Amino acid sequence: MQIKGIKILLIDDEPSILEFLELGLQSEGFDVQTAPDGLTGVNLAKQFQPHIAILDVMMHGMNGFEVCKMLKKMGNMAIIMLTAKDEVDDRVKGLTLGADDYMIKPFSFEELLARIHARIRNHFPHLLDEVLIGPFRINDRRKEIIYQNRILELSATEFVLLKFLVINHGLVLSKPHILDKVWGYDFGGEENIVEVYIRSLRDKLNDKEHRLIRTLRGAGYRVDIP
Structure with a gap:
């Protein structure tokens, strides 16, 4: 990485x-x-x-x-x-x-x-402009993520979430930890918001079998870079 x-x-x-x-x-x-x-x-x-x-x-x-x-x-x-x-x-x-x-x-x-x-x-x-991790190219200045040479259409929150997941690939990230890092410590919503955004990212990554963003029951999520 x-x-x-x-x-x-x-x-x-x-x-x-x-x-x-x-x-x-x-x-x-x-x-x-x-x-x-x-x-x-x-x-x-x-x-x-x-x-x-x-x-x-x-x-x-x-x-x-x-x-x-x-x-x-x-x-x-x-x-x-x-x-x-x-x-x-x-x-x-x-x-x-x-x-x-x-x-x-x-x-x-x-x-x-x-x-x-x-x-x-x-x-x-x-x-500092660009991060290259496996098939991902993350450009902070343009707030753009390219996956397998394809620009992903992401909202501002989806960009921050996917960047956080990819940079920490291989690590198990709990929902509370993701909420703190992506939404902020003062976020007053439900943890289920993480599931909603993960589902959206999987759709955009064509990760139907959850091989890229894995769910570890009771623990959280982990990105596996192929």
Whole structure:
């Protein structure tokens, strides 16, 4: 699953951090690769050619400052550095070497995501217009979804709902969760509205056998990308 090819490289020698960030960023639609140390990260970057690198400062072997310096020589790559130390000198050194942002551990995933989007807006604004996921092409600027090379005729709510389902494909999404994300927390209607809109989307997707948007009784819905 890719947001028009936006690739993120994670470099950290803490396996739990790598796993947490990898799963979170993949669920947001990014193409993610990970490296457990600086040298591996630099070598992987040459092949992967990420748009954004997120790297820890304090790593065994090659530290984050050395990695940052080497990555910046590879081209237009945004770098976000992570550190457990709230040291002004470290931040200044990282920014001097070319880092574009700095975050102190522990941090919230939501804040990291916001900083990633800020880097994309600044470095690669042209990549935000379109999301490519399997047979779906989602264009936010035009509020348009193309499925199997066919433009779907969708209402504004259907667009938001289908986009939410597709971007989170493979995940089971409950009706309350869908209501919160699509209709908003202050929605005062019935959960059955979700069923109505799902039925409409299935018709427009020609998903008569419910193989694309699956119903999991008692749990919710899941989109399966073929």
